[in-house]
Amino acid sequence: MTASKNRDYTPELRQLMQKSGVSSFLALSVKAGVSEHQVRSLRRGQVSQMRLENLLKLARALDLSLEGLLATFSNIELNPKAASLEHLQVEYDRLQGQLDTQRAEAIEEFKEASLNTLESWMFYWPSAAYAARQDPEFSATTFLTLIKPVEQLLHQWGVETIGEVGMETSYNPQEHQLLKDSDRTEPGQTVTVCSIGYRIGARLLHRVKVKPTQS
Numbered sequence: 582m583t584a585s586k587n588r589d590y591t592p593e594l595r596q597l598m599q600k601s602g603v604s605s606f607l608a609l610s611v612k613a614g615v616s617e618h619q620v621r622s623l624r625r626g627q628v629s630q631m632r633l634e635n636l637l638k639l640a641r642a643l644d645l646s647l648e649g650l651l652a653t654f655s656n657i658e659l660n661p662k663a664a665s666l667e668h669l670q671v672e673y674d675r676l677q678g679q680l681d682t683q684r685a686e687a688i689e690e691f692k693e694a695s696l697n698t699l700e701s702w703m704f705y706w707p708s709a710a711y712a713a714r715q716d717p718e719f720s721a722t723t724f725l726t727l728i729k730p731v732e733q734l735l736h737q738w739g740v741e742t743i744g745e746v747g748m749e750t751s752y753n754p755q756e757h758q759l760l761k762d763s764d765r766t767e768p769g770q771t772v773t774v775c776s777i778g779y780r781i782g783a784r785l786l787h788r789v790k791v792k793p794t795q796s
Contacts, residue, residue, distance in 0.1 A: 590654045591624045597643045597653070613642035628655045637673055695734060702730040735779075743778035744789045750774065758788040766793050 594609075603609045606624075610617045619635045622628070628636060628651060640650040696703075706727055713719040743756060752772045759766060760775055771794040778789035 588626045589624065590626050593653055594620075594624055594643075597645070601642065601644050603642070609639075609642060613638040615639060623654055626655055633673065694737075698734045698737065699730050702727055738781065740779055740781050740786070743780060744774040746774055746777060748774050749794050750791075752791065756780075756785060756788055757791045760790055760792045764793050 594606075598604075598606075598609055603612060606620050607617060610620050613619075613635075615635045615638050619631060619639065622631050623639055636650060637647055640647050643650065645653070709719075709723055709727055713724075744750065749771055752766045752768055752770045754768055756778060757772065759772075766772060772791035773794045774789055774791055776790035779786040
């Protein structure tokens, strides 16, 4: 198939955007769920270089069929023996629905696996909490045993802890947060960990809360 080159389709696109109530090229990219680069490619008539997925998204955002989009922004001539574009669109929708189903199934499997890990905690924690409220002398070591499933679940998710409560370390503003804004601490000064932090891979989830160590 052949495609037009070096032609500016901006006027045609603006006209369609006006009919669809789209105020700008940025708004079109947001509505269609594509990058601004894809919108520029459409304006330049470079549809033959664009993915079918992005063409379909832009067509829907402009209230066009895929064939209508190609007819407006290119001179592509389709091989009569090739599968129709409408068929491709139907197939794309089918695959998208299949992906959505698989995603939903994966979420359910994730929930089930997480609940299996937490099963003992879910069973015993309410009873332990009740006993603690009834008896001020209730041993805290019982709670330490019960939180092991939670720690195991975090480990399965790849969540790592940073620091230990009570430990002294050098202040690092990249991963430490002072308890009080009024505390003036320079990087490298000794601080005490008040609350541990968490990271997953290279991503910092929660900073370590620290306070200046008393001399």
